[in-house]
Amino acid sequence: MSATSEVPATFRHAAGRRGPIRLIREAIGDLRSRQRLVRYLVQADVRKRGADTLLGNVWWVLDPLLQMAVYVVFVTIVAPRQTPDYPLFVFSALLPWKWFTASMNNATSSIVSHDQLIKQIQFPKIVLPTASVFAGVASFAFGTIALALLLLFFPSRVSPYLVFIPLIAAVQFVFTLACAYLVAAGNVFFRDLGNVETHALRLWWFLSPGLYSLAALDELQAFQQNPTLGVIANANPFAILFTAYRSVIYGTPTGPATPPDFAALGVLLGVSVVLLAMTTILFKRLEPNFAKVI
């Protein structure tokens, strides 16, 4: 069979632990040889989601807008002082966050939900969480339609810096992929992960400057007394990401949009790449056990 892409002869032995570099190389090879599979999985996911609802994929645009509306109503009641153009302020953080949570939720169940298949055929399992993250990219892309609609209401906020969105999204992609491999592999061994994750993600959202700005934190008494809190808040990957998205989409409450903080993004990218390498190694090391444990 010359037509297939797999290596014809396979030799499997109990011994032989593979080194980290080799595992990463294998993972890259897996993804390269199974590009088509990743694409099919993403397509299937996109087609399935919203297939049984009346509005179909319109929900992809509507959903982030509705969630934004909920937060706007909520914050308007709670906070007396108003941030100008608050809907856009929230949306600039909500859009990337929805991508992240959707990717994480899908990735967590990606391996476990394919248990039948994993017991039936041998294929690189790393395609499954990878496809989850790419499906998230698709929903992010739909979300930018919602962003465009929203910007119609705030024409003064529109700026050429919007072209930096793909760049910021690329950094977020690497970070998300690293987290996806971790939760996908972890959930095989500890099914509690899904339950913990829901709450951990919600907490992360409220601890990140999504509904408020980092500057607002500095005014809090706790942050003034304890400067380390400020350092931690700034080191949060989503503080960096939200701030970057917000600076190109919204700007500041008083000023127009600015280019993102490239230094911070560069550091985050570096950290994410290291994290991705680590979780890839972990994933590949645990992968042979999936079929037994599931």
Add this chain to the structure above:
Amino acid sequence: MVAQEAPGRIDAGAEYAIRAADLGVSYDLRFTHKTTIRNSVGQMMGRGQTDQFWALRHLDLRVQRGESLAVIGPNGAGKSTLLQVLAGIIRPSEGAVDVVGHVSGLLTLGAGFDKELSGRDNILLGGAFLGLDDAVTRDLLPSIIAYAELGEFIDAPLKTYSSGMRARLGFSIATSVDPDILLLDEVLATGDANFRAKSKARVIEIVGAAKAVVLVTHDMNWVTEYSNRAVLLERGKMIMEGEPAEVVELHRLHTEESRARGAAEALAAGLDPRIVRRKKKRR
């Protein structure tokens, strides 16, 4: 994929399709089934002992090209585990397996690739999972559809299929890739009489093309009629290997023995032996 440095390597171009040497597969019971953090932490803190279960051990096996090997044995003997190791799904815990050629397997029955997708999309997705080139899958598409006899159902979602239809589709995909080694787990017993005959013909054809088939089955007629060789597994160990008729005979004897033992035990426990027998049969 080929581990060059692994010891005990067998030369390529050998005449066999499968060779297993001192093969063993163990399951770590701490991690099988749905483990919760509470349980496993408790166990780690506790005695720290590993609960190992050997599903398969000390197995030596050789399958020549053009051979059709039947694997028989009671439930839990390690038959399916053996197929999973041969398919590369599970890595051996000890010993070595050498598989020469492309493996295609149909290990668990009737599980499609994606229930929400149509039969056609499932074939494409299945091809991608099996590592086939997309162009190859598209070329194979008409023949797979024709062979599976699904008619217009091919564009309906898989969840609307009957179990027989799913099994036909699965068998059709698994055999369409023209594998060097075909692994089948209890698949011949599915579908109506027509499709059963057809699938048997296909398996015989594959064996005839000097390719190897390893088949797990409870259909003893198939074993004696169409297999060249048979092995009997019991509790992870190979009890016998040889002529199908002889192996089947031993399996029959052992089954009767255990049935008699079960009945005797039940009798001692004050139960009606007929009920026990019926239960055993159903398994």
